[in-house]
Amino acid sequence: MVREYPLEKSRNIGIMAHIDAGKTTCTERILYYTGRIHKVGETHEGASQMDWMEQEQERGITITSAATTCYWKSNRINIIDTPGHVDFTVEVERSLRVLDGSVAIFDAKNGVEPQSETVWRQADKYNVPRICFVNKMDKTGANFYYSVNTMVERLKANVVPIQxxxxxxxxxxxxxxxxxxxxxxxxxxxxxxxxxxxxxxxxxxxxxxxxxxxxxxxxxxxxxxxxxxxxxx
Structure with a gap:
Protein backbone atom coordinates (compact mmCIF):
# COMPACT_ATOMS: atom_id res chain seq x y z
CA MET A 1 0.00 0.00 0.00
CA VAL A 2 1.38 3.42 -0.96
CA ARG A 3 1.96 5.69 2.02
CA GLU A 4 0.33 9.09 1.76
CA TYR A 5 2.06 12.21 3.02
CA PRO A 6 0.71 15.75 3.31
CA LEU A 7 2.39 18.37 1.15
CA GLU A 8 4.18 19.95 4.12
CA LYS A 9 5.87 16.58 4.77
CA SER A 10 7.01 16.11 1.16
CA ARG A 11 10.06 17.66 -0.47
CA ASN A 12 11.71 17.55 -3.91
CA ILE A 13 15.48 17.57 -3.34
CA GLY A 14 18.03 17.69 -6.16
CA ILE A 15 21.60 16.41 -6.11
CA MET A 16 23.95 18.55 -8.23
CA ALA A 17 27.71 18.78 -8.80
CA HIS A 18 30.61 18.69 -11.24
CA ILE A 19 31.14 15.33 -12.93
CA ASP A 20 32.85 12.71 -10.71
CA ALA A 21 32.22 14.62 -7.48
CA GLY A 22 30.13 11.66 -6.34
CA LYS A 23 26.48 12.68 -6.85
CA THR A 24 25.13 9.27 -7.79
CA THR A 25 27.26 7.54 -5.16
CA CYS A 26 25.87 9.88 -2.48
CA THR A 27 22.33 9.31 -3.72
CA GLU A 28 22.92 5.57 -3.51
CA ARG A 29 24.01 5.97 0.13
CA ILE A 30 20.93 8.05 0.95
CA LEU A 31 18.72 5.29 -0.43
CA TYR A 32 20.67 2.71 1.57
CA TYR A 33 20.61 4.59 4.89
CA THR A 34 16.88 5.33 4.59
CA GLY A 35 16.14 1.65 3.93
CA ARG A 36 15.00 2.21 0.33
CA ILE A 37 17.59 -0.31 -0.90
CA HIS A 38 19.47 -3.03 0.98
CA LYS A 39 22.66 -3.19 -1.04
CA VAL A 40 24.83 -0.31 -2.21
CA GLY A 41 25.39 -0.29 -5.97
CA GLU A 42 28.61 1.25 -7.32
CA THR A 43 28.66 3.49 -10.40
CA HIS A 44 31.93 2.04 -11.73
CA GLU A 45 30.25 -1.37 -11.75
CA GLY A 46 27.17 -0.02 -13.54
CA ALA A 47 25.06 -1.13 -10.60
CA SER A 48 23.66 2.10 -9.14
CA GLN A 49 19.90 2.54 -8.88
CA MET A 50 19.88 5.95 -10.53
CA ASP A 51 21.96 5.22 -13.65
CA TRP A 52 19.38 3.07 -15.39
CA MET A 53 20.26 3.78 -19.05
CA GLU A 54 22.63 1.35 -20.78
CA GLN A 55 24.94 4.22 -21.79
CA GLU A 56 25.10 5.43 -18.18
CA GLN A 57 25.98 1.97 -16.90
CA GLU A 58 28.68 1.53 -19.53
CA ARG A 59 30.30 4.94 -18.94
CA GLY A 60 29.70 5.25 -15.21
CA ILE A 61 28.23 8.77 -15.60
CA THR A 62 24.76 10.29 -15.32
CA ILE A 63 23.30 11.44 -18.65
CA THR A 64 19.69 12.18 -17.77
CA SER A 65 18.06 13.27 -14.51
CA ALA A 66 16.61 10.38 -12.55
CA ALA A 67 14.08 10.53 -9.72
CA THR A 68 13.33 8.22 -6.83
CA THR A 69 11.62 8.44 -3.45
CA CYS A 70 12.77 7.62 0.06
CA TYR A 71 11.28 8.15 3.51
CA TRP A 72 12.90 9.58 6.62
CA LYS A 73 10.97 9.59 9.88
CA SER A 74 7.63 11.22 8.96
CA ASN A 75 8.83 12.79 5.71
CA ARG A 76 8.69 11.80 2.06
CA ILE A 77 11.73 12.89 0.04
CA ASN A 78 11.70 12.83 -3.75
CA ILE A 79 15.34 12.78 -4.87
CA ILE A 80 16.39 13.99 -8.33
CA ASP A 81 19.91 12.94 -9.31
CA THR A 82 21.15 15.32 -12.02
CA PRO A 83 24.00 14.98 -14.56
CA GLY A 84 27.37 16.58 -13.82
CA HIS A 85 28.76 16.64 -17.36
CA VAL A 86 28.63 20.01 -19.10
CA ASP A 87 27.02 18.44 -22.20
CA PHE A 88 23.90 17.56 -20.19
CA THR A 89 23.55 20.74 -18.13
CA VAL A 90 20.11 21.44 -19.65
CA GLU A 91 18.89 18.43 -17.64
CA VAL A 92 19.97 20.19 -14.45
CA GLU A 93 18.05 23.36 -15.32
CA ARG A 94 14.96 21.35 -16.19
CA SER A 95 15.06 19.72 -12.75
CA LEU A 96 15.75 22.91 -10.80
CA ARG A 97 12.35 24.32 -11.74
CA VAL A 98 10.56 21.81 -9.50
CA LEU A 99 12.97 21.61 -6.56
CA ASP A 100 12.33 22.69 -2.97
CA GLY A 101 16.05 22.51 -2.25
CA SER A 102 19.26 20.87 -3.40
CA VAL A 103 22.47 19.29 -2.17
CA ALA A 104 25.56 20.67 -3.90
CA ILE A 105 28.35 18.11 -3.73
CA PHE A 106 32.02 19.05 -3.90
CA ASP A 107 35.15 16.92 -4.25
CA ALA A 108 37.23 17.45 -1.09
CA LYS A 109 40.43 17.68 -3.11
CA ASN A 110 39.23 19.88 -5.98
CA GLY A 111 36.62 22.08 -4.28
CA VAL A 112 34.66 24.19 -6.76
CA GLU A 113 35.07 22.97 -10.36
CA PRO A 114 33.78 24.48 -13.64
CA GLN A 115 30.44 22.68 -13.68
CA SER A 116 29.99 23.45 -9.97
CA GLU A 117 29.88 27.12 -10.94
CA THR A 118 27.39 26.45 -13.74
CA VAL A 119 24.89 24.53 -11.60
CA TRP A 120 25.28 27.07 -8.80
CA ARG A 121 24.32 29.89 -11.15
CA GLN A 122 21.37 27.84 -12.38
CA ALA A 123 20.21 27.31 -8.79
CA ASP A 124 20.56 31.06 -8.16
CA LYS A 125 18.34 31.69 -11.17
CA TYR A 126 15.51 29.62 -9.67
CA ASN A 127 16.17 30.68 -6.05
CA VAL A 128 16.77 27.10 -4.94
CA PRO A 129 18.04 26.79 -1.33
CA ARG A 130 21.25 24.75 -1.07
CA ILE A 131 23.25 22.76 1.44
CA CYS A 132 26.84 21.90 0.54
CA PHE A 133 28.36 18.47 1.10
CA VAL A 134 32.12 17.98 0.87
CA ASN A 135 32.60 14.45 -0.45
CA LYS A 136 35.60 12.11 -0.73
CA MET A 137 37.24 13.18 2.52
CA ASP A 138 39.12 9.86 2.49
CA LYS A 139 40.71 10.69 -0.87
CA THR A 140 44.44 11.51 -1.08
CA GLY A 141 44.84 15.29 -1.01
CA ALA A 142 41.41 15.92 0.56
CA ASN A 143 41.16 19.34 2.21
CA PHE A 144 37.82 20.38 3.67
CA TYR A 145 38.88 23.95 4.45
CA TYR A 146 40.28 24.50 0.96
CA SER A 147 36.99 23.30 -0.53
CA VAL A 148 34.98 25.67 1.67
CA ASN A 149 37.24 28.59 0.74
CA THR A 150 36.70 27.91 -2.98
CA MET A 151 32.93 28.13 -2.40
CA VAL A 152 33.36 31.56 -0.83
CA GLU A 153 35.86 32.85 -3.39
CA ARG A 154 34.47 31.41 -6.62
CA LEU A 155 30.76 31.09 -5.90
CA LYS A 156 30.51 34.12 -3.59
CA ALA A 157 28.46 31.85 -1.37
CA ASN A 158 27.58 32.48 2.27
CA VAL A 159 29.00 29.17 3.45
CA VAL A 160 28.87 28.26 7.14
CA PRO A 161 30.07 24.77 8.17
CA ILE A 162 27.77 22.84 10.51
CA GLN A 163 30.23 19.96 10.67
Whole structure:
Protein backbone atom coordinates (compact mmCIF):
# COMPACT_ATOMS: atom_id res chain seq x y z
CA MET A 1 0.00 0.00 0.00
CA VAL A 2 1.38 3.42 -0.96
CA ARG A 3 1.96 5.69 2.02
CA GLU A 4 0.33 9.09 1.76
CA TYR A 5 2.06 12.21 3.02
CA PRO A 6 0.71 15.75 3.31
CA LEU A 7 2.39 18.37 1.15
CA GLU A 8 4.18 19.95 4.12
CA LYS A 9 5.87 16.58 4.77
CA SER A 10 7.01 16.11 1.16
CA ARG A 11 10.06 17.66 -0.47
CA ASN A 12 11.71 17.55 -3.91
CA ILE A 13 15.48 17.57 -3.34
CA GLY A 14 18.03 17.69 -6.16
CA ILE A 15 21.60 16.41 -6.11
CA MET A 16 23.95 18.55 -8.23
CA ALA A 17 27.71 18.78 -8.80
CA HIS A 18 30.61 18.69 -11.24
CA ILE A 19 31.14 15.33 -12.93
CA ASP A 20 32.85 12.71 -10.71
CA ALA A 21 32.22 14.62 -7.48
CA GLY A 22 30.13 11.66 -6.34
CA LYS A 23 26.48 12.68 -6.85
CA THR A 24 25.13 9.27 -7.79
CA THR A 25 27.26 7.54 -5.16
CA CYS A 26 25.87 9.88 -2.48
CA THR A 27 22.33 9.31 -3.72
CA GLU A 28 22.92 5.57 -3.51
CA ARG A 29 24.01 5.97 0.13
CA ILE A 30 20.93 8.05 0.95
CA LEU A 31 18.72 5.29 -0.43
CA TYR A 32 20.67 2.71 1.57
CA TYR A 33 20.61 4.59 4.89
CA THR A 34 16.88 5.33 4.59
CA GLY A 35 16.14 1.65 3.93
CA ARG A 36 15.00 2.21 0.33
CA ILE A 37 17.59 -0.31 -0.90
CA HIS A 38 19.47 -3.03 0.98
CA LYS A 39 22.66 -3.19 -1.04
CA VAL A 40 24.83 -0.31 -2.21
CA GLY A 41 25.39 -0.29 -5.97
CA GLU A 42 28.61 1.25 -7.32
CA THR A 43 28.66 3.49 -10.40
CA HIS A 44 31.93 2.04 -11.73
CA GLU A 45 30.25 -1.37 -11.75
CA GLY A 46 27.17 -0.02 -13.54
CA ALA A 47 25.06 -1.13 -10.60
CA SER A 48 23.66 2.10 -9.14
CA GLN A 49 19.90 2.54 -8.88
CA MET A 50 19.88 5.95 -10.53
CA ASP A 51 21.96 5.22 -13.65
CA TRP A 52 19.38 3.07 -15.39
CA MET A 53 20.26 3.78 -19.05
CA GLU A 54 22.63 1.35 -20.78
CA GLN A 55 24.94 4.22 -21.79
CA GLU A 56 25.10 5.43 -18.18
CA GLN A 57 25.98 1.97 -16.90
CA GLU A 58 28.68 1.53 -19.53
CA ARG A 59 30.30 4.94 -18.94
CA GLY A 60 29.70 5.25 -15.21
CA ILE A 61 28.23 8.77 -15.60
CA THR A 62 24.76 10.29 -15.32
CA ILE A 63 23.30 11.44 -18.65
CA THR A 64 19.69 12.18 -17.77
CA SER A 65 18.06 13.27 -14.51
CA ALA A 66 16.61 10.38 -12.55
CA ALA A 67 14.08 10.53 -9.72
CA THR A 68 13.33 8.22 -6.83
CA THR A 69 11.62 8.44 -3.45
CA CYS A 70 12.77 7.62 0.06
CA TYR A 71 11.28 8.15 3.51
CA TRP A 72 12.90 9.58 6.62
CA LYS A 73 10.97 9.59 9.88
CA SER A 74 7.63 11.22 8.96
CA ASN A 75 8.83 12.79 5.71
CA ARG A 76 8.69 11.80 2.06
CA ILE A 77 11.73 12.89 0.04
CA ASN A 78 11.70 12.83 -3.75
CA ILE A 79 15.34 12.78 -4.87
CA ILE A 80 16.39 13.99 -8.33
CA ASP A 81 19.91 12.94 -9.31
CA THR A 82 21.15 15.32 -12.02
CA PRO A 83 24.00 14.98 -14.56
CA GLY A 84 27.37 16.58 -13.82
CA HIS A 85 28.76 16.64 -17.36
CA VAL A 86 28.63 20.01 -19.10
CA ASP A 87 27.02 18.44 -22.20
CA PHE A 88 23.90 17.56 -20.19
CA THR A 89 23.55 20.74 -18.13
CA VAL A 90 20.11 21.44 -19.65
CA GLU A 91 18.89 18.43 -17.64
CA VAL A 92 19.97 20.19 -14.45
CA GLU A 93 18.05 23.36 -15.32
CA ARG A 94 14.96 21.35 -16.19
CA SER A 95 15.06 19.72 -12.75
CA LEU A 96 15.75 22.91 -10.80
CA ARG A 97 12.35 24.32 -11.74
CA VAL A 98 10.56 21.81 -9.50
CA LEU A 99 12.97 21.61 -6.56
CA ASP A 100 12.33 22.69 -2.97
CA GLY A 101 16.05 22.51 -2.25
CA SER A 102 19.26 20.87 -3.40
CA VAL A 103 22.47 19.29 -2.17
CA ALA A 104 25.56 20.67 -3.90
CA ILE A 105 28.35 18.11 -3.73
CA PHE A 106 32.02 19.05 -3.90
CA ASP A 107 35.15 16.92 -4.25
CA ALA A 108 37.23 17.45 -1.09
CA LYS A 109 40.43 17.68 -3.11
CA ASN A 110 39.23 19.88 -5.98
CA GLY A 111 36.62 22.08 -4.28
CA VAL A 112 34.66 24.19 -6.76
CA GLU A 113 35.07 22.97 -10.36
CA PRO A 114 33.78 24.48 -13.64
CA GLN A 115 30.44 22.68 -13.68
CA SER A 116 29.99 23.45 -9.97
CA GLU A 117 29.88 27.12 -10.94
CA THR A 118 27.39 26.45 -13.74
CA VAL A 119 24.89 24.53 -11.60
CA TRP A 120 25.28 27.07 -8.80
CA ARG A 121 24.32 29.89 -11.15
CA GLN A 122 21.37 27.84 -12.38
CA ALA A 123 20.21 27.31 -8.79
CA ASP A 124 20.56 31.06 -8.16
CA LYS A 125 18.34 31.69 -11.17
CA TYR A 126 15.51 29.62 -9.67
CA ASN A 127 16.17 30.68 -6.05
CA VAL A 128 16.77 27.10 -4.94
CA PRO A 129 18.04 26.79 -1.33
CA ARG A 130 21.25 24.75 -1.07
CA ILE A 131 23.25 22.76 1.44
CA CYS A 132 26.84 21.90 0.54
CA PHE A 133 28.36 18.47 1.10
CA VAL A 134 32.12 17.98 0.87
CA ASN A 135 32.60 14.45 -0.45
CA LYS A 136 35.60 12.11 -0.73
CA MET A 137 37.24 13.18 2.52
CA ASP A 138 39.12 9.86 2.49
CA LYS A 139 40.71 10.69 -0.87
CA THR A 140 44.44 11.51 -1.08
CA GLY A 141 44.84 15.29 -1.01
CA ALA A 142 41.41 15.92 0.56
CA ASN A 143 41.16 19.34 2.21
CA PHE A 144 37.82 20.38 3.67
CA TYR A 145 38.88 23.95 4.45
CA TYR A 146 40.28 24.50 0.96
CA SER A 147 36.99 23.30 -0.53
CA VAL A 148 34.98 25.67 1.67
CA ASN A 149 37.24 28.59 0.74
CA THR A 150 36.70 27.91 -2.98
CA MET A 151 32.93 28.13 -2.40
CA VAL A 152 33.36 31.56 -0.83
CA GLU A 153 35.86 32.85 -3.39
CA ARG A 154 34.47 31.41 -6.62
CA LEU A 155 30.76 31.09 -5.90
CA LYS A 156 30.51 34.12 -3.59
CA ALA A 157 28.46 31.85 -1.37
CA ASN A 158 27.58 32.48 2.27
CA VAL A 159 29.00 29.17 3.45
CA VAL A 160 28.87 28.26 7.14
CA PRO A 161 30.07 24.77 8.17
CA ILE A 162 27.77 22.84 10.51
CA GLN A 163 30.23 19.96 10.67
CA UNK A 164 34.02 19.78 10.40
CA UNK A 165 36.07 16.66 9.68
CA UNK A 166 38.30 14.68 11.99
CA UNK A 167 41.38 13.96 9.91
CA UNK A 168 41.62 13.68 6.13
CA UNK A 169 42.68 11.16 3.47
CA UNK A 170 43.81 7.91 5.15
CA UNK A 171 43.42 9.57 8.57
CA UNK A 172 39.77 10.57 8.08
CA UNK A 173 37.83 8.96 10.94
CA UNK A 174 34.66 11.01 11.42
CA UNK A 175 33.14 14.44 11.91
CA UNK A 176 32.47 16.99 14.63
CA UNK A 177 28.85 18.14 14.87
CA UNK A 178 28.96 21.88 15.59
CA UNK A 179 25.28 21.96 16.60
CA UNK A 180 25.40 19.14 19.13
CA UNK A 181 29.11 19.76 19.87
CA UNK A 182 30.11 16.13 19.84
CA UNK A 183 32.25 13.85 17.70
CA UNK A 184 30.91 11.07 15.48
CA UNK A 185 33.47 8.39 14.73
CA UNK A 186 32.90 5.95 11.87
CA UNK A 187 33.59 2.39 13.00
CA UNK A 188 32.88 0.54 9.75
CA UNK A 189 33.30 1.09 6.00
CA UNK A 190 29.61 1.75 5.30
CA UNK A 191 29.22 4.30 8.09
CA UNK A 192 26.44 2.40 9.83
CA UNK A 193 28.33 1.84 13.08
CA UNK A 194 28.92 5.33 14.46
CA UNK A 195 30.30 6.11 17.90
CA UNK A 196 29.08 9.41 19.38
CA UNK A 197 31.68 10.70 21.79
CA UNK A 198 33.36 13.82 23.14
CA UNK A 199 35.34 16.06 20.81
CA UNK A 200 39.03 15.05 20.80
CA UNK A 201 41.24 17.47 22.74
CA UNK A 202 43.27 18.47 19.69
CA UNK A 203 40.06 19.51 17.87
CA UNK A 204 38.31 21.41 20.66
CA UNK A 205 39.78 24.80 19.81
CA UNK A 206 38.89 24.50 16.12
CA UNK A 207 35.40 23.24 17.00
CA UNK A 208 34.81 26.26 19.24
CA UNK A 209 36.09 28.59 16.51
CA UNK A 210 33.71 27.19 13.89
CA UNK A 211 30.77 26.95 16.28
CA UNK A 212 31.23 30.66 17.02
CA UNK A 213 31.09 31.38 13.28
CA UNK A 214 27.94 29.27 12.99
CA UNK A 215 26.18 31.06 15.85
CA UNK A 216 27.22 34.45 14.52
CA UNK A 217 25.81 33.62 11.09
CA UNK A 218 22.52 32.32 12.50
CA UNK A 219 22.24 35.38 14.76
CA UNK A 220 22.51 37.62 11.70
CA UNK A 221 19.20 36.16 10.51
CA UNK A 222 17.39 35.95 13.85
CA UNK A 223 16.95 39.01 16.08
CA UNK A 224 16.23 37.05 19.26
CA UNK A 225 19.26 34.85 18.77
CA UNK A 226 21.34 37.93 17.96
CA UNK A 227 20.42 39.41 21.36
CA UNK A 228 21.51 36.20 23.09
CA UNK A 229 24.69 36.10 21.05
CA UNK A 230 25.60 39.69 21.98
CA UNK A 231 24.85 38.94 25.63
CA UNK A 232 27.20 35.96 25.50
CA UNK A 233 24.51 33.34 25.97
Missing amino acids: IPIGASDDFTGIIDLVEMNARIYKDELGQDIEVTEIPDDYKEKAEEYREKLLESVADHNDKLLEKFLEGE
